[in-house]
Amino acid sequence: MTGPGTLFGIGLGPGDPELITLKALRLLRGAPVVAAFAKPGRPGQALGIAAPHLLPEQQVLRLEYPFTTEVSLHDPRYARDMGDFYDQAADQVAQCLAEGRDVAVICEGDPFFYGSYMYLHDRLSHRFEAQVVPGITGMSGCWTQANAPITHGDDVLTVIPGTLLEDAMVSHLSRTQAAVFMKVGRNLPRIRTALIQAGLLERAILVERGTMAGAQVMPLAQWPQDRPAPYFTIVLVPGRQGVR
Ligand SMILES: C[S@@+](CC[C@H](N)C(=O)[O-])C[C@H]1O[C@@H](n2cnc3c(N)ncnc32)[C@H](O)[C@@H]1O
Structure with missing residues (x-):
C-alpha cells in the first residue's frame, strides 16, 4: 500500500509559455492529477499554459468557481459561498491524495500571490505533504x-x-x-x-x-x-x- 500523495502548488508564470520554470514543468509532467481553478465555460488561463505539456493519461480536475467578479467582495455572500466552494474543492483534491495520487494544482503567476491555490493549501497542508513552486508574477x-x-x-x-x-x-x-x-x-x-x-x-x-x-x-x-x-x-x- 502506497502512502498518501503530495499536493503541489505550481506557478506557471504570467502567460508567455516560455516563462514556466524547469521545476514547474518537471512536476507538472509527473503528476497523475492536474487540478486547476477555472470559470465555468472558460478554458482557464493556467490550463491554457499547461495544455501543450499534458499527457493523455493525466487526469484533469477542473475546480469551477460558483462566480468570479459578478459578486462583490463586500457582499456577505462572497465569503460564505466561496468558503463552501473551497471546502468542496479541498475535499475533491484530498480524495485523490488519500488514494496515493499526487495532485498538481496549476496557477497563473505565483500560487502564493493572490492565487486561489492558497485556500487549498490552508485546508490541506496540515494533512498532506505540500510543496509550492513559485512562478513569475503577473x-x-x-x-x-x-x-x-x-x-x-x-x-x-x-x-x-x-x-x-x-x-x-x-x-x-x-x-x-x-x-x-x-x-x-x-x-x-x-x-x-x-x-x-x-x-x-x-x-x-x-x-x-x-x-x-x-x-x-x-x-x-x-x-x-x-x-x-x-x-x-x-x-x-x-x-x-x-x-x-
Ligand atoms: C487572482 S489574481 C492572481 C495573481 C497571480 N497569482 C500572479 O502571481 O500574478 C488575478 C489578477 O492578477 C492580474 N494579472 C495576473 N497576470 C496578469 C497578466 N499576465 N497581465 C495582466 N494582469 C495580470 C490581474 O489584475 C488579475 O485580475
Whole structure:
C-alpha cells in the first residue's frame, strides 16, 4: 500500500509559455492529477499554459468557481459561498491524495500571490505533504511588457488590490513611490479617480494580458474612459525615474 500523495502548488508564470520554470514543468509532467481553478465555460488561463505539456493519461480536475467578479467582495455572500466552494474543492483534491495520487494544482503567476491555490493549501497542508513552486508574477510580466522599470534606488513599491475603496487607494498612493494595481477589470474607473486625486494619472500605465498573445500597453490617461478593462489587466505606477 502506497502512502498518501503530495499536493503541489505550481506557478506557471504570467502567460508567455516560455516563462514556466524547469521545476514547474518537471512536476507538472509527473503528476497523475492536474487540478486547476477555472470559470465555468472558460478554458482557464493556467490550463491554457499547461495544455501543450499534458499527457493523455493525466487526469484533469477542473475546480469551477460558483462566480468570479459578478459578486462583490463586500457582499456577505462572497465569503460564505466561496468558503463552501473551497471546502468542496479541498475535499475533491484530498480524495485523490488519500488514494496515493499526487495532485498538481496549476496557477497563473505565483500560487502564493493572490492565487486561489492558497485556500487549498490552508485546508490541506496540515494533512498532506505540500510543496509550492513559485512562478513569475503577473505584475513582473506586466512591467517587463511595458518596458518600465518599476522601482529605483530606495523606492517603496505598494501593491494595491483594485477591490479597495477609493479613499484607501488614495491613502496608499500618498505613502509610496511606486504602485501596482491588481484585479483591475471592473474596478478601473475607481482606480483612475484615485490616481487623479493622488496626482499620478500621468505616470500610470495600463497593461492588458501582459506577456500573453494580444498583450497591450497604454498610458492610462489615453485609455478611453468608457472602455472596459479585461480581467487580466494591471495598472503600473513606476517609481522615481533616473535617480542615479
Ligand atoms: C487572482 S489574481 C492572481 C495573481 C497571480 N497569482 C500572479 O502571481 O500574478 C488575478 C489578477 O492578477 C492580474 N494579472 C495576473 N497576470 C496578469 C497578466 N499576465 N497581465 C495582466 N494582469 C495580470 C490581474 O489584475 C488579475 O485580475
